[in-house]
Amino acid sequence: MLHIHDLAKRYGDSAVFSQVSLTLGAGEFVALVGESGVGKSTLLNCIAGLDRADAGRIVLAGTDLATLDDDGCARLRRVHVGFVFQAFHVLPHLPVVENIALPLWLAGQPRRAGLERAEAALAAVGLQGLGGRWPAQLSGGQLQRVAIARAVVHGPQLILADEPTGNLDPATAGVVLEVLRRQVRETGATCLLVTHSVAAAALADRTLRLTPAGIVGAAP
Ligand SMILES: Nc1ncnc2c1ncn2[C@@H]1O[C@H](COP(=O)(O)OP(=O)(O)OP(=O)(O)O)[C@@H](O)[C@H]1O
Numbered sequence: 699m700l701h702i703h704d705l706a707k708r709y710g711d712s713a714v715f716s717q718v719s720l721t722l723g724a725g726e727f728v729a730l731v732g733e734s735g736v737g738k739s740t741l742l743n744c745i746a747g748l749d750r751a752d753a754g755r756i757v758l759a760g761t762d763l764a765t766l767d768d769d770g771c772a773r774l775r776r777v778h779v780g781f782v783f784q785a786f787h788v789l790p791h792l793p794v795v796e797n798i799a800l801p802l803w804l805a806g807q808p809r810r811a812g813l814e815r816a817e818a819a820l821a822a823v824g825l826q827g828l829g830g831r832w833p834a835q836l837s838g839g840q841l842q843r844v845a846i847a848r849a850v851v852h853g854p855q856l857i858l859a860d861e862p863t864g865n866l867d868p869a870t871a872g873v874v875l876e877v878l879r880r881q882v883r884e885t886g887a888t889c890l891l892v893t894h895s896v897a898a899a900a901l902a903d904r905t906l907r908l909t910p911a912g913i914v915g916a917a918p
């Protein structure tokens with residue numbers, strides 16, 4: 699589903715990481731850990747085509763990202779990738795259901811069909827009936843579930859989650875992680891979850907550690 703070979707990334711003169719290689723199969727739920735600043739978010743951004751690596755290859759759903767321009771990356775992302783950000787990135791001036799429908803509309807789906815799928819995605823994360831609310835009227839845990847619903851509404855093959863529970867108390871974090879876990883199980887998507895939480899990593903099929911010299915794998 700995702701192959702990364704010898705990826706390297708630098709900002710100016712300073713290398714973030716090099717020799718990063720990993721392969722994720724369909725349906726895998728994999729945790730990515732590593733010290734703050736080691737480049738976990740940078741790696742996710744490169745996988746999503748939001749940032750460019752300096753060397754190495756990323757093959758996502760059979761496509762080498764190096765062969766795509768920025769528009770091509772955006773199209774690939776809209777079809778195959780769902781991104782859950784740490785800080786939600788929910789748009790405050792759109793009702794909750796429209797936040798979730800937005801990726802579908804951007805991909806060209808009709809307005810009504812988008813809203814219907816968004817309502818279904820909202821129900822799947824346990825928030826049925828809250829679609830008409832403004833984001834400011836939801837709790838942090840509810841907002842993070844909205845972010846998950848938005849990331850999976852288009853049925854992506856790959857879900858990238860960058861510390862989705864970083865802002866939440868442990869109990870709420872547990873609920874959010876379980877929602878993410880179930881979404882992955884039910885859709886058969888692959889999930890790469892960046893986390894500092896031991897509890898979150900324990901939910902994963904296997905855990906990878908990012909270091910400046912590459913990925914150190916841990917057995918399933
Ligand atoms: N736009 C940028 N310009 C220069 N340096 C950057 C830029 N973005 C990130 N960096 C640097 O790259 C390194 C990796 O950052 P990144 O955000 O990927 O780390 P991280 O592993 O996600 O850390 P955390 O666990 O704190 O979220 C850091 O040293 C950071 O300061």
Ligand SMILES: [Mg+2]
Nearest residue numbers: 738739740860
């Ligand atoms: Mg980060």
